[in-house]
Each structure stands twice: as structure tokens, then as C-alpha cells.
Amino acid sequence: MILLNDISQTVLIILSIGLLISTLEYLKKVQIFSPNGLLSWNVMQLKWTKQNEKSFFKPLFKLFSAPGLAALFIIRCLLIIGLLFFPLQSTTGWVLISLLGVSLLMASLVTYYGSDGSDQMSMLIIITLILCNLPAFTTGKLRDIGIWFIGLQACLSYTVAGIAKLVSAEWRSGTAIKDVFSTKTYGSKKASLLLQKYPSANRFLCWNVIVMETIFPLCLILPWQYAIVFLIWGFIFHFFTALIMGLNSFFWAFMATYPAIYFINHQMPWHLF
Incomplete structure (x- = not known):
């Protein structure tokens, strides 16, 4: 339990x-x-x-x-x-x-x-x-609601970000990640040169992010052995975002929501059947 x-x-x-x-x-x-x-x-x-x-x-x-x-x-x-x-x-x-x-x-x-x-x-x-x-005032039900709220908010954040990228011409054309890596604030010269050399890799990464973010809420209802793929993807995504772009705060903020997602996933069968 x-x-x-x-x-x-x-x-x-x-x-x-x-x-x-x-x-x-x-x-x-x-x-x-x-x-x-x-x-x-x-x-x-x-x-x-x-x-x-x-x-x-x-x-x-x-x-x-x-x-x-x-x-x-x-x-x-x-x-x-x-x-x-x-x-x-x-x-x-x-x-x-x-x-x-x-x-x-x-x-x-x-x-x-x-x-x-x-x-x-x-x-x-x-x-x-x-x-x-x-x-003295909190019940198990209220804590349950809090955990559900955190997990659902994380999934909503991913989906909104994915849809926003989907309507962006730069992301759909597969140039967005290379363009970001070319900036001074969040860029990486090595990563930018690598993606310029291999444009197909840039397109793959862009669409990988679009698709995985948009369908991320599936991790709530899929059997755990499949749902965990989304959490592994999220870990890798945020880890390299922190490593290359310096956005380490995103890594910890979103990793903190993953135990809540795990909890919801293991509770979901009781709500579906």
C-alpha cells in the first residue's frame, strides 16, 4: 500500500x-x-x-x-x-x-x-x-486531493507546453532547439554546432519533445510498466535541459511532482473499474 x-x-x-x-x-x-x-x-x-x-x-x-x-x-x-x-x-x-x-x-x-x-x-x-x-485539521482525504492536484498540475503543464510547441512553426519545422542552443543566455556552442551538422537530429528532438509533452498525461492511466517510460523521458529531458541550458530549477521542480504521478497511476485502476 x-x-x-x-x-x-x-x-x-x-x-x-x-x-x-x-x-x-x-x-x-x-x-x-x-x-x-x-x-x-x-x-x-x-x-x-x-x-x-x-x-x-x-x-x-x-x-x-x-x-x-x-x-x-x-x-x-x-x-x-x-x-x-x-x-x-x-x-x-x-x-x-x-x-x-x-x-x-x-x-x-x-x-x-x-x-x-x-x-x-x-x-x-x-x-x-x-x-x-x-x-489536527487534515484528513487522509485532503492529503489525497493535494497529491492528485500536484500530479495533475504537472501533466497539465507538460500538455500545455506541448500544444504551444505544436502551433509553433519553428518547432514543427525542427529548428527550435538548434535556435535556442545558439542563444547566449541558454545556448551551448557545442550542441548548436552538432545540431547544425545533423539537422535530422534537430527535427527528431523537436518532435520528440512536442509529442511526449502533449501526450504526457497518458502516464496517469497506462499500466505502470508503460507509464514509467514517460517519467524516464521527463527525467532525461529535464536533466539535459539543466546540463546544457542551465535551467536546473526546472529539473527539481518537476521531479518533485513525479512521486505524485506515481501515486495517481497506482490509484487510477480503482477509479476506472
Whole structure:
């Protein structure tokens, strides 16, 4: 029997590894939040203070300086480490993950220009775990709903991404991946040259991503020995995306949803028959 507590804890542990890595990355480059930095609050605050300089966020301005955010990131690291020692279903564990969620929300006020789909997925998972594991008020049914929500959201994300690629001429023509690898931000000179040399490989990779992302929800209803192919594909896809493009946050955010997909797949026969 698959235990909901174990699935929830596994989701949290995998996600926490990714959050710890991304938080340490922010600590390493914390000067980007300095007054002259790329994510200076002098600029970021304009989103919140266009009409009124005395906005709700005014008391928090000092926190969004480089030293203030460094302190916030250090606290976040301590919260993540603490979650390794306290189960999610315990009162202490729930308080720790709630504080972790607060730290993510606060930091998002100044990092919104650099956020991506992995940040949204991470925040969604954190909020779901908080709401579905409230001590003394949470039932097994509510935890069940939370796990289903995480797994279904992952499948929806893949399918939407696949359909978006399907309607793109660049992806259908088989040039998109080569073009991405040719960029400065997410590119790789070696990978770009390799795909230029073998255009058929580029077409195969493009259509491989389109097809697998679009039909990814099949992993929920197929027998496990076939469904696992989708999860292996997802692992390889995100691993090489992280390796070549540097998008390691996507790897951990989506790997954290795979235990939920595993749970749904093993529950599905009870709903179909």
C-alpha cells in the first residue's frame, strides 16, 4: 500500500533540494540586489509604488536590500535543512514549510523579472502541501486531493507546453532547439554546432519533445510498466535541459511532482473499474 505521508514527504524532499540549490545560487550572486545591481529594489519597487510612494511594501524596503535578502536566503536555507529532521505532518514540520512559503513569496516581490515556470511550480507545490497537511485539521482525504492536484498540475503543464510547441512553426519545422542552443543566455556552442551538422537530429528532438509533452498525461492511466517510460523521458529531458541550458530549477521542480504521478497511476485502476 502506498502511504500518502511518504509520498508527500518525498515530494517535499525533492523540491527542497532544488530550493536549497537555487537559494545558494542567490546567496552567491547577492550583489545583483545592490542599488546598482540587475535586480535592485530601486527599480523593482516601481511595480508596487507607481502611484503611491507610501505603499504597503514601504516597511519592507530595507529587507529587499542586498544584506536584507542575504539574511532572508540564509534563513530559508535553515528552514529547508530543518525540514529534513521534522516530518511534514508534524506541527514543527508544518510551521517550517509555512515559513518557507512566506520566504518564497517575499523574495518573489523582488525577483519577479527573473522568475519562470519552475518558480511557479515550486510555489504551487509548497502552497498545496501547506494547505493539505494542516496539523489536527487534515484528513487522509485532503492529503489525497493535494497529491492528485500536484500530479495533475504537472501533466497539465507538460500538455500545455506541448500544444504551444505544436502551433509553433519553428518547432514543427525542427529548428527550435538548434535556435535556442545558439542563444547566449541558454545556448551551448557545442550542441548548436552538432545540431547544425545533423539537422535530422534537430527535427527528431523537436518532435520528440512536442509529442511526449502533449501526450504526457497518458502516464496517469497506462499500466505502470508503460507509464514509467514517460517519467524516464521527463527525467532525461529535464536533466539535459539543466546540463546544457542551465535551467536546473526546472529539473527539481518537476521531479518533485513525479512521486505524485506515481501515486495517481497506482490509484487510477480503482477509479476506472
